[in-house]
Amino acid sequence: MVFEKFVQITFVWYWPGLVVMQQVVAHRFRLKPATIYRDRRASWVLRISGVGLAALYASGVHVTAQSIPVAVRIVGFPLMVGGFWLTYRSQSELGRNWIPRIGVRQGHKLVTTGPYAYMRNPLYAGIGLGAIGSALITADLLASVGVLLFWSSMLVRIPYEEAVMQQRFKRRYEEYYSVTPGLIPRLFRRRSS
Numbered sequence: 001m002v003f004e005k006f007v008q009i010t011f012v013w014y015w016p017g018l019v020v021m022q023q024v025v026a027h028r029f030r031l032k033p034a035t036i037y038r039d040r041r042a043s044w045v046l047r048i049s050g051v052g053l054a055a056l057y058a059s060g061v062h063v064t065a066q067s068i069p070v071a072v073r074i075v076g077f078p079l080m081v082g083g084f085w086l087t088y089r090s091q092s093e094l095g096r097n098w099i100p101r102i103g104v105r106q107g108h109k110l111v112t113t114g115p116y117a118y119m120r121n122p123l124y125a126g127i128g129l130g131a132i133g134s135a136l137i138t139a140d141l142l143a144s145v146g147v148l149l150f151w152s153s154m155l156v157r158i159p160y161e162e163a164v165m166q167q168r169f170k171r172r173y174e175e176y177y178s179v180t181p182g183l184i185p186r187l188f189r190r191r192s193s
Contacts, residue, residue: 073139074137075136076132076133076138077133077137079130079132080130080133083125083127083132084126084130086115086126089115089126090115090116090126092114093111093113093115093116094111095111097111102157102160102161102164104168108168110165110172116180118180118185118186119180119184120162120176120180120183121182124158125183128147128151128183131147158182158183
């Protein structure tokens, strides 16, 4: 019973916490307007799935996978916390370059430090890791569907975003792309030449 209450509190506060964190980062760096590139496919997948899953969850529709042992569910907590930390570090490292949509701003810089030295998409990896953790903790099949929809939309969004970065940074991005993995980090920093 105590574990179930912990699960509810953790799950309920994790996702709003991500939204608040994004607003804090935006305010901290006083982000200015940017040139936004529309990726309607990934955006609509996220919007529709997010609203649909939130409506189902709020209406009390829960499909709990009772067969998942508590020990496995507990593993979800460090994944969720690690995902939250990676998301925060990634947004902080981007600083004024962070944009909630695909876009670039005047004076936009290619960030290759911090988590970006280990992988090209640590922000998405962090959100996805947190989503996997929360799905494990809750053992809710709707949360698992949410994880699948999130990663599906990222598989559509990431190539589009990387094309925008390639267009903006040209050769520098090609070099970064060739030595830095996408979503699964390398264990050691790459050597700078």
